[in-house]
Amino acid sequence: MTHPRRGASENQRALQEAIKDLIVRRGLAPGSLLPTESELMAELSVSRHPLREAIKALQALGIVDIRHGLGTYVGTPSFxxxxxxxxxxxxxxxxxxxxxxxxxxxxxxxxxxxxxxxxxxxxxxxxxxxxxxxxxxxxxxxxxxxxxxxxxxxxxxxxxxxxxxxxxxxxxxxxxxxxxxxxxxxxxxxxxxxxxxxxxxxxxxxxxxxxxxxxxxxxxxxxxxxxxxxxxxxxx
The missing domain is CATH 1.20.120.530 (GntR ligand-binding domain-like)
Structure with a gap:
């Protein structure tokens, strides 16, 4: 039986990978605007809370850049x-x-x-x-x-x-x-x-x-x- 927390963690990792895959598939370059939150929810078949958690995790890695009031963009390379x-x-x-x-x-x-x-x-x-x-x-x-x-x-x-x-x-x-x-x-x-x-x-x-x-x-x-x-x- 899968532990609830382990299952949630695995789902989060899968969602983060799905977002990265979407960026690659669409050929979005650093600085490009990602689809809106509603569009991502629909395309990835996910609710708002886990999507936001995934976006925050990707922001911490520099993969995306959240610009409040403007949207979420593909991040630029950062160490x-x-x-x-x-x-x-x-x-x-x-x-x-x-x-x-x-x-x-x-x-x-x-x-x-x-x-x-x-x-x-x-x-x-x-x-x-x-x-x-x-x-x-x-x-x-x-x-x-x-x-x-x-x-x-x-x-x-x-x-x-x-x-x-x-x-x-x-x-x-x-x-x-x-x-x-x-x-x-x-x-x-x-x-x-x-x-x-x-x-x-x-x-x-x-x-x-x-x-x-x-x-x-x-x-x-x-x-x-x-x-x-x-x-x-x-x-x-």
Missing amino acids: SPLEAGLTFHSHLSLHGDLRDIGDLVQIREVLETGLVRQVLAQIDDADIDTLENAVSTMEREAAQGHYSPEADWLFHKTLYQPLRNDLISDLLRVFWSVFDKVNAQLPRTEDKPEAAAAAHRAILTALRGGDPEVLAAAMADHFTDIRERISRVPRR
């Missing part, structure tokens, strides 16, 4: 739910075994060491001047004992612009932003600002040098200080 979830679990990780933070750093390292090779193939489109300015800012700030997260992100954002892949840029921004939120709570190495600036200078130098192996190695070395700081957090 906000992912960023919120990763940030929460990373903060929890600081008080646990650090697995989530370590996993986050590992994913970003694997992603970036692979992507820089592709950037090298598009080197003519690289904004070397902006990369140089970002590194120079980090070096000036480091000389005064300060770390510049704005210059750090500007460097990474600019580095991958030649790929012309907004999805990569958005995903890296999420990983970078989540780590930046817990960064201040990790133990500091004595040369933290200097080490960060030097790591970015090495990446830029390798990019100018044009050797893909040297460039990938420089990017991997960039994460050495981060791994060292994570290793210093007392395990609970």
Whole structure:
């Protein structure tokens, strides 16, 4: 016998899938207006309450966008739910075994060491001047004992612009932003600002040098200080 709550949950998931299928079948693009609530109720053979619950669930996932007084629209791609979830679990990780933070750093390292090779193939489109300015800012700030997260992100954002892949840029921004939120709570190495600036200078130098192996190695070395700081957090 199916438990009532389990049955209701399964019905909700089925309804959410039906709404997503309707969007795909009709070829509705991000920003397109969905049918009215009455039309959806009729087409999906569902009552108002479960339909609204399904719409709210899809809104939380960024699949639809409810604009009060205007209607419900197909949502635009967003990593906000992912960023919120990763940030929460990373903060929890600081008080646990650090697995989530370590996993986050590992994913970003694997992603970036692979992507820089592709950037090298598009080197003519690289904004070397902006990369140089970002590194120079980090070096000036480091000389005064300060770390510049704005210059750090500007460097990474600019580095991958030649790929012309907004999805990569958005995903890296999420990983970078989540780590930046817990960064201040990790133990500091004595040369933290200097080490960060030097790591970015090495990446830029390798990019100018044009050797893909040297460039990938420089990017991997960039994460050495981060791994060292994570290793210093007392395990609970």
